[in-house]
Amino acid sequence: MVTVNGRFPGPRIVAREGDRVVVKVVSHVPNNISIHWHGIRQLQSGWADGPSYITQCPIQTNQTFVYNFTITGQRGTLFWHAHISWLRASVYGSLIVFPKHNVSYPFAKPHKEVTIMLGEWFNADSEAVIRQALQTGGGPNVSDAYTFNGFPGPLYNCSANNTYKLKVMPGKTYLLRLINAALNDELFFSIANHTFTVVEVDATYVKPFETSLLVITPGQTTNILLKTKPIAPNASFYMLARPYFTGQGTFDNTTGAGILEYETSSNSTTFTPTLPPINATNVVANFTRKLRSLASSQFPVNVPQTADKKFFFTVGLGNSPCPKNQTCQGPNGTKFSASVNNISMALPSSALLQSYFFKKSNGVYTSDFPSFPLHPFNYTGTPPNNTLVINGTKLVVLPFNASVEVVMQGTSILGAESHPLHIHGFNFYVVGEGFGNFDPNNDPKNFNLVDPVERNTVGVPSGGWVAIRFHADNPGVWFMHCHFDVHLSWGFKDGMDCVGWDTPQPEASSSTI
Known part of the structure; x- marks a missing residue:
């Protein structure tokens, strides 16, 4: 098994809010690998985020990569883990961020x-x-x-x-x-x-x-x-x-x-x-539903009251054809796939952030990821006849500082189940959730815009939906994906490009989230 410094779980990293963290990773294993600092927002340090083929090429055998980032405006319990294939099974450890000196918890100090x-x-x-x-x-x-x-x-x-x-x-x-x-x-x-x-x-x-x-x-x-x-x-x-x-x-x-x-x-x-x-x-x-932000004067909420950009994403399983001359063990002789708005993401051969930065994104990805399902159906009812997914490397472009609303709708294709959705580079507010199909006319009336819980990972309810809002205040290329690694491997992922200008320039128009 692959471990870090011979330990399972890996070593604990301790820091304080405002600290700069520098971690040198040296690979002594035959696997490609990268490390993600789960929940760290990586403000102006997107190169240190860690997902392979999104913000960096993976670290190869006998190679070294230095992660360098500052923890800004965050404190609490997070963790780090490998972010390629299934190496996260054994490559992970805790990342504890204490408050600044002389800043106490909003509760009595524990023993x-x-x-x-x-x-x-x-x-x-x-x-x-x-x-x-x-x-x-x-x-x-x-x-x-x-x-x-x-x-x-x-x-x-x-x-x-x-x-x-x-x-x-x-x-x-x-x-x-x-x-x-x-x-x-x-x-x-x-x-x-x-x-x-x-x-x-x-x-x-x-x-x-x-x-x-x-x-x-x-x-x-x-x-x-x-x-x-x-x-x-x-x-x-x-x-x-x-x-x-x-x-x-x-x-x-x-x-x-x-x-x-x-x-x-x-x-x-x-x-x-x-x-x-x-x-x-x-x-x-x-x-x-019991989770609510503290919403105090010291820890206020900053949930967008309106949304400049709205997205409706269907999330769930599907299938793809079995290659010729091969026997497949998925549904009806096909292969299991997973998708967002029926797009199953194919990882590029070069990192998205790198290709964007060096203006070599043509042919690496496109920016035409659908904001809404191309073919609406009864998402939590009888599945459609065609459950095949579309493969592609498609991203979503977010203008800098836009207020964003994303409704993630679970589907019953190949079985209803919950999906833990994680977004890199941002925290978000969970403003609503429910069962069945999201009703765009009535459900937003019940959104909690006063003290919604703030998270980096949220479970899309089995047979239901969840609505989140956040400010796109962090330029970079960011990953959104299911944190079930089997679904991630099947293509349950999407990319976001938060550009640092209100009107995308020519290069930005071919990039996405």
């Missing part, structure tokens, strides 16, 4: 801070897994376990001795920084016999609320305050992570576990929390 990275483990080379799936056109083999900070835990037959244990003192408050680094699964998380308070998501503070269960998609982070019991019980408590899944394909139907135990306890009994059914979409919706 201790703990980072918990939720991941997936493959008893195989993850690169071989996705390579085989792309060759056959079928679904890839799923992971063998979920992990807590790299440990599968006691609920798997072979790993009882490989368990993450969080030791706590009674009557104390702990800040747990949860990161979902899993490759392809949204996760429920709960701690037996304990409640906790959600205070931050994706490195932005939220109005605190108490819960005993949370949902976290790949790419998302959630900070919780855990207040331990006043007297240490003679027991230990499972912390469980299990997938939320509504699709038709295969998935890892197991449960990862860590153990919470009190330092002065005999731990004679271990309690287990009750998790919802795997397809509990209503539970997911109830949780996400």
Whole structure:
């Protein structure tokens, strides 16, 4: 397996808001690789964003690349990970950004801070897994376990001795920084016999609320305050992570576990929390609707009240024809594909930002990505007869400082499921969500333009839609994609070009987001 400095998960990076971060990456593996700093906005440092073939060519064997960026206006829990193929399965680590000196949290200082990275483990080379799936056109083999900070835990037959244990003192408050680094699964998380308070998501503070269960998609982070019991019980408590899944394909139907135990306890009994059914979409919706920005004088919201540019993107699965003289294992003998507005993105042979900067973008990409579906249909009803996707490297151009609204509509083609959408280079406000087909006449009337949650990754509801708004205030070429790496591999991605002028010049007219 590929690791960073011989560690899994990789080393933690700690900085403060306003710090300059310089990371030298030297590749000693045969794979091409690049590193993405997930959630860092990369203001005027798009070259350091990291997705291969978008902002840089990948780092080759025995080659070096230096990432150099400044963390501006951000603080909280983020993470870094490989951004090519499926190397993210093992190449990831936490990125903790503390507030500036003498700036406190908007809550009481905790007794201790703990980072918990939720991941997936493959008893195989993850690169071989996705390579085989792309060759056959079928679904890839799923992971063998979920992990807590790299440990599968006691609920798997072979790993009882490989368990993450969080030791706590009674009557104390702990800040747990949860990161979902899993490759392809949204996760429920709960701690037996304990409640906790959600205070931050994706490195932005939220109005605190108490819960005993949370949902976290790949790419998302959630900070919780855990207040331990006043007297240490003679027991230990499972912390469980299990997938939320509504699709038709295969998935890892197991449960990862860590153990919470009190330092002065005999731990004679271990309690287990009750998790919802795997397809509990209503539970997911109830949780996400509780998230609201703090919207205080110190941490105000800046959600666009109107939108200069509006986009309606259908997101989901489809298929592509099987090549001649080949047998494919996808739907009806085809290959699985994924798309946005029926466009399945083909990665270019040279990086988009590089080709744009050196004015060599002709033939690399085009700027005619459709703002709305070319052929509208009942998105959450009976699928259309033709489910084939179109392949291409097409981008969207955003004028600098435009206010942007994007409605992402899930589809029922080849099964309705949720999709965690991540946008590089921007945070965005989640102004609305719902089930069924988005109604452009009535649904915007219910948008939250007062205290919507601010995120960098959002789950498009299974069989529903989500609406986001943001200011295009960060010039560059930016990636939007599903954070299920299997869907990313199938083409579920799009590029954005935020140009630094209001009227695109000739070169910009051939580039996109």
